[in-house]
Amino acid sequence: MGTKFLLRPPVLLAMFTAGIAIAQQPAYSSGIQSIDHIVAVVNENVITRNELDEMLKTAVKQLEKQGMQAPSRAVMEKQMLERIIVNRVQLQLAKETGLTVSDTELDQTIRRIAQENKLSLSEFHSALEEDGISFNKFRNEIRDEIILVRLKEREVNNRISVTEGEVDNFLHTQENSADSSEYRIAHILIQLPEQADAIKIEAMRQRAEAALAQLKDGVEFAKVAAEFSDASDAMQGGLLDWRPASQLTKRFADYVTPMKPGELSSIIQSPNGFHILKLVDRRNQNEAITMVDQTHARHILVKINELTSEGDARRRITDLKERLDNGGKFDELAKLHSEDASAASGGDLGWVSPGDTVPEFEHAMSALKDGEISGPVQSPFGWHLIQVIERRSQDMSKERQRQTARQAIRARKADSAFQDWLQRLRDRAYVEYRLEEG
Structure with a gap:
């Protein structure tokens, strides 16, 4: 069909169903009340200290729920500020191009979030209030998340095409592969900025080497990922979904397939930057009738x-x-x-x-x-x-195989295209850091 509503957008509920009880707590690693001031300027917009502290508290709470120790405040501040900046430039582009979410659709999404948490809408309101979360603020955050998903769909995903020939080749490679395993991988990405010079590339390599050194010294992978990784899943320990070798880039597959669970790769360089992989687990693919x-x-x-x-x-x-x-x-x-x-x-x-x-x-x-x-x-x-x-x-065994292959190819293309698009958008933005002020 022409309208691509068969391409399901990423699920928005996860971050909210996992973090619905974000407790109010003192500023991270600080016993004093910070005075609000500007910590960054993004184009014609500003980010304040209070916004950054809110993001820090949420991130620390998520790490605690996963049983992970938070990195130092300085590291967390830098990562959270960069995340806000990247979100802000995307929301600015969405506004400039007229991308909006109606109140009706927003209300439907919030009702669905409440249902996912097995709460009525009034109970959901009460749960937010008990945890000190403003419903209006929560509502605005949901609106922003929907807009970000729509923006990615419009600017990146809708421009990705997958041919039947690509699906055939994918399945042929899978059928002729002696490896019928699926892999669960965790990764760390040290991202290179667009048009990085030799000095910047070397600096990023040294950062990757520092991360690998910590891992070899026995520091938990999730903690190192939270401190070093520039990937969007850094605060989730860099953990990826299960996938067969055929869904990995050839560069990653060459490293991962001979590894044993628990083993680390060496530093892997790609056009996006430097990567470190950990094989968390492997399993045989289920080929039962679907x-x-x-x-x-x-x-x-x-x-x-x-x-x-x-x-x-x-x-x-x-x-x-x-x-x-x-x-x-x-x-x-x-x-x-x-x-x-x-x-x-x-x-x-x-x-x-x-x-x-x-x-x-x-x-x-x-x-x-x-x-x-x-x-x-x-x-x-x-x-x-x-x-x-x-x-x-x-x-649907055969058709599901083709659909799974099509989704895997699309996801691989979209992931790479999104990172490239996001990096270009970020590089074009005017950003002034004022984190040390005040």
Whole structure:
């Protein structure tokens, strides 16, 4: 289908369901109350000491929940400030290009977060208040997270293509590989800035060597990652998901496949910087038959864009629902009014598997009975009406292999493209550090 709502964005709930009880605590490693002042200027925006301290407290709490000791305050401040700067330049670009999140969609997301925590909305409010967290602040943070996901989708993910030939090659390589294992890896990235000179490259290499020296001295990998790594998962110990060797870059696979669990790689240089890998564990891939509950569905989409406001889109989709309720034919209205590529086939999406669609669409579709039509459903792509035609349980072993391969190729391309895009965006920004002032 043309509208890529089959590409599910990263889950936003994890950081909030894991950290819903972020307790108020004194400033990290400080017994005095800091006076608010500017610690950095980002283009025409400022970051204050209070913002940085809030981020520090959250990061320390997350490390404590993982049983990890926090690095020194100086190290944490530098890493958290850089993270705020990177987020700020992305949010500035989103604002400049008109990327927004409607209040309706934001409320739906917060309700889903509450449900994930097995709380009613009022109980969720109370839980936040008991932990000293302002609901409005929490709401704004959720809005920012959604915007960041949308920005990445628009600027990077939607520009990634995967051909059937690439999928065939991927599966051929996997089939001909003697290695049928999956690997759980932790990594540290010492990132090189764009157009780094020889002096900067050598400085980053020495930083990687210092990290490796600590690891060889027995310091916990997660602690070294939190202190040294420039990767976004540094505060999670640099731990990656399970993946087969075929989903690793050749450079990483050459190091990882001969390693035993617990072993460290040497320093690996790539265009992005210097890497250190640890093989956490390995396991055999599960090749059992995959039975999947699928839904045959169709939909009508009205997009929200510069020509159609959120309110106008909702009014149009509501009018279409009334016409369906009064006997209108779904396929005919889809052909006339849907703004998705599936309109030509009466909105027919074919057989949809769990995880194929964005959460908002999947939740609404799952709640429908065969033949039932939903009310208006908002997703990142606009407003939908959804009809379930029928359901089935299907052996998807081969198709799932191709889908998994396609997702792996896309993820690999997107990860690399996102890091490059983010580095360019960061390098173009005007940043003035004032951390030592005040």
